[in-house]
Amino acid sequence: MIKYNLQFFAESPGGEKTEPATEKKKSDARKEGQVAKSKEIENAFSLMALFLLLKFWSTTLGSNLVNFFHICYDDMSEYIKNYDGYVNTNDIIKLVLQCILQIIILLAPVLIVAFIVSFVCDVAQVGWKPTAKPLQPKGSKINPISGFKKIFSKNAVVELIKAILKIVIILIVAWSFLKKNVNGLFLLYDVSLYEGIGDTLKLVVDLGIRIAAAYLIIALADFAYQRWKYNDDLKMTKQEVKDEYKQQEGDPQIKGQIRQRMREASRRRMMQNLPKADVVITNPTHYAVAIMYDADQYSAPVVVAKGENFLAQRIKEQAREYDIEIVENKPLARMLYANVEVGEMIPPELYQAVAEVLAFVYKLKGKIS
Secondary structure (H helix, E strand, C coil), X not given: CCCCCHHHHCCCCCCCCCECCCHHXXXXXXXXXXXXXXXXXXXXXXXXXXXXXHHHHHHHHHHHHHHHHHHHHHHHHHHHHCCCCCCCHHHHHHHHHHHHHHHHHHHHHHHXXXXXXXXXXXXXXXXXXXXXXXXXXXXXXXXXXXXXXXXXXXXXXXXXXHHHHHHHHHHHHHHHHHHHCHHHHHHHHHXXXXXXXXXXHHHHHHHHHHHHHHHHHHHHHHHHHHHHHHHHHCCECHHHHHHHHHHHHCCHHHHHHHHHHHHHHXXXXXXXXXXXXXXXXXXXXXXEEEEECCCCCCCCCEEEEEEECHHHHHHHHHHHHCCCEEEECHHHHHHHHHHCCCCCECCHHHHHHHHHHHHHHHHHHCCCC
8 A cells, every 4th residue: 555645735824825915015025125127127228228329429429539538648748748757646646537537527428327227217117115125134145055046946047048038139130230231341441440430330339229129128028027926926825815904904803892892882872861862763663763852052853872673672661761752653763763873963854753753742741832
């Protein structure tokens, strides 16, 4: 006989993760820095912005680069001309700082555009809610076992496929473009240096724009995958959803007990106010509504107590004890019970009917003739 353990076929304690993540789960994940973000989106748009900038700014960039060399070499020749046998440290520092300043001026547009594109791509993907938690040191980040598992994880396989796909697409786009423009490359031998540099830069920029456009397609596909992966990773079991609901809303049994106690307290207050009533209007068995009218305090009669079935019987019993008149009026009792809460004045449309009942009661009590 083959021995087997049925426990191997049992589900995990919480069951399978089949439920979409709740808003609280997503909010907690965001605080930890876990968002649906694709790095390829930022890389692709940055690459496209760079080549577009070179395409429309290449002339200015070239002239600024030539001016940079002129400035540096003119200052250097001036330094050499004034050289009198010893090195002047101040002149060297001044020359180096001037060259660094010129380099910063040349690269400033590129750096500014790169920053703007990166910022916009990040905000467009995940919104603006920065957190420093991903930067906090964690032991799991330097754990060799965890790192080894990541190498052979599903995510590593996806990243490898993306890398291969990017290389293949870039090679195809580059080969197709260079094949069409190969004749132009041979003509570079017959042009001047500046024309050759300009033509070469134009070819590189046009090729870069095409590669960036192809890269954008990969980036958009990766963004869709990251959104799917994010939602799939955050899925919850039915038990997790129930536990979270209990944490947020409280245990349903406890909430039910609290509501029951609140109803009991409300009933006790209502029954304490019942002696103030002038009349109890009944259905006669299903509903009972106690009415009070005090012209000095209220402009209309007020419902001081109401109930149905068992509570209606309690109200009538208490009314007999306090010698409060009980009047049977089925339509009026139903209307008052359904439309007027305890402590509220009756609506104007019921003034006539309630006034007739009160007049009848006052006549019985001898309050009016």
